[in-house]
Each structure stands twice: as C-alpha cells, then as structure tokens.
Amino acid sequence: GGAPVWSPYYVVPGVSGDSAGVRAKKIAIAAAKDGSFQAVIINTANDSVYHAMQYPNGSWSGFNLLDGAGGWANFAARDVAIAINGSSPTSAGNAQVIANGLADGSLYHRVRWPAGNWTSFAQVPGPQGMNTQALAIASSDDLNTNVLAITTAADGSQGQIQQVLRDPSGNWAGWVTMPTPAGTVLSKASDVALVRTNAQASVMFLDATGKAYLQERNNPSLASSWQTQLPANQITDQGRTVSISQGASLNLPTQVLVTRVYPQ
Numbered sequence: 001g002g003a004p005v006w007s008p009y010y011v012v013p014g015v016s017g018d019s020a021g022v023r024a025k026k027i028a029i030a031a032a033k034d035g036s037f038q039a040v041i042i043n044t045a046n047d048s049v050y051h052a053m054q055y056p057n058g059s060w061s062g063f064n065l066l067d068g069a070g071g072w073a074n075f076a077a078r079d080v081a082i083a084i085n086g087s088s089p090t091s092a093g094n095a096q097v098i099a100n101g102l103a104d105g106s107l108y109h110r111v112r113w114p115a116g117n118w119t120s121f122a123q124v125p126g127p128q129g130m131n132t133q134a135l136a137i138a139s140s141d142d143l144n145t146n147v148l149a150i151t152t153a154a155d156g157s158q159g160q161i162q163q164v165l166r167d168p169s170g171n172w173a174g175w176v177t178m179p180t181p182a183g184t185v186l187s188k189a190s191d192v193a194l195v196r197t198n199a200q201a202s203v204m205f206l207d208a209t210g211k212a213y214l215q216e217r218n219n220p221s222l223a224s225s226w227q228t229q230l231p232a233n234q235i236t237d238q239g240r241t242v243s244i245s246q247g248a249s250l251n252l253p254t255q256v257l258v259t260r261v262y263p264q
Contacts, residue, residue: 023044030083032093033088034056034089038052038053039053040052040066047076048066085139091114094114096111098137107123107124108123126172130175131151131152132151135149143168144165144167144168144196146166146220150205160178162177179230180205184207185209191242200220201220202246206240211236235258238262240258
C-alpha cells in the first residue's frame with residue numbers, strides 16, 4: 001500500500017560488531033516472519049564464510065566466522081546462499097546455509113535452529129567431483145527446500161543448472177538437470193537465484209554473455225517438474241548478478257534485482 005519507502009544506506013557492523021564493517025565478495029540474505037533476517041557472506045580478505053543476524057529491533061549480531069566441515073576452523077568457499085523456513089511472528093525459524101568448497105566445488109549444507117545452535121556442515125549427497133559454481137537455495141512453508149547449482153567442466157565452461165530437493169525430514173533426493181532454452185551458454189561467471197512457495201518456484205539465471213532470464217516452475221517438490229523444457233523470459237542484458245525475493249503474501253509480487261555492467 002502506497003509508495004515504497006527506503007531507509008538510507010549504512011555500514012553493516014562487521015566481525016563481532018566492528019563499526020567499520022566487513023568487505024564481502026559474495027552476499028546472501030533471508031528474512032523471517034518475526035522481522036529478523038540473516039545474512040551470510042564470503043569475506044574478501046580470507047575467502048571464508050561468515051554469518052550475521054539483524055534482530056527484529058534492528059540491532060545486529062555482527063558477523064561471525066562459520067567453522068568448516070570435518071573440524072576445520074573455517075570454510076573457504078566459492079559461493080554461499082541461505083534460506084529460512086519454519087519461521088513465525090515469534091520465531092526466527094530454521095536458517096539453511098549452503099556453501100561450496102573453494103578448491104574443489106563440492107557442496108555442503110548446515111542448519112541454524114531457532115535457538116541459535118548449528119548443525120555441522122555436511123556434504124550434500126551427489127556425484128563425486130561436482131564442480132559447482134553459483135548456488136541458490138529456497139524453502140517454503142511445507143518445509144521442502146530446493147537447491148540449485150551451476151556446475152561446469154573443470155575449466156569453468158560447459159555449464160548447466162542442477163537441482164536437488166531436501167524434504168522436511170532432512171533427506172536429499174537425487175540431482176536432476178534443469179533444461180535451459182536452446183543456445184543458452186553457462187559458465188563459472190554465470191549466476192542463479194531462486195524463490196518458492198508450496199506450489200511454485202521462480203528461477204533467475206544469468207548466462208555467460210550477461211543475459212538475465214526469469215522462469216517459473218510448478219510443483220517444485222517433484223523432481224520431474226525440474227526436468228521439463230520451459231520458456232524463459234529475458235529480463236535484461238549486461239548482467240553481472242541476479243537475485244529474487246518472494247512477496248510476503250500471495251497478494252504481493254515477486255521482486256527481481258539485476259546488477260549490470262555498463263561500458264566505460
């Protein structure tokens with residue numbers, strides 16, 4: 001209702017609340033129904049994954065280093081993404097974080113529960129040596145969660161979009177390939193973003209030439225729904241990254257965001 005109102009930009013408190021902030025080369029954010037939101041970044045200084053939370057009253061936790069899989073002190077990553085499910089007006093819900101290894105691109109997942117405790121990073125089941133690049137994750141009120149990953153050949157070319165489902169019990173289904181329109185070229189420079197409801201998913205992806213596309217898929221909890229060739233609408237060209245946000249209710253529109261690169 002009414003015209004949108006924007007707050008001014010301000011520096012988000014950095015590690016342990018540092019007022020100078022933190023430099024990030026990857027950023028992902030997810031909101032909860034209690035008015036809080038959580039962010040994960042890859043720190044430019046050390047390639048490690050950090051997590052922060054803004055509470056409903058507007059205060060920040062500050063960014064904190066996330067430990068890695070198998071007892072490692074940190075997680076050096078290529079990309080990171082976050083989704084929240086199970087939130088309510090009184091609960092921050094379950095935050096699910098995915099990240100892929102900087103060295104080999106293997107994909108890992110962990111959960112932050114409403115009380116603030118974490119599970120450990122665990123590798124998402126799938127073919128060994130999946131060379132993942134850009135990542136996206138989205139969950140819905142029925143607690144089903146989709147993960148998208150752009151996978152490429154060893155040299156970063158010949159990319160495709162892969163999808164896997166995590167069910168409400170925490171079990172992972174098998175990976176399937178999401179077809180893209182004929183002629184689409186994906187690479188390690190491509191990007192992907194995702195939102196979903198119980199009945200529908202909206203996908204954005206950026207091809208290797210900078211063209212950004214939007215596509216909608218029904219029944220996102222069914223593997224077969226991700227294996228059908230569907231049209232995709234081109235949003236813009238000269239894109240650099242894409243992101244997407246589901247409206248807070250079915251009456252509010254999905255919003256998309258593309259950063260663009262302009263000629264100098």
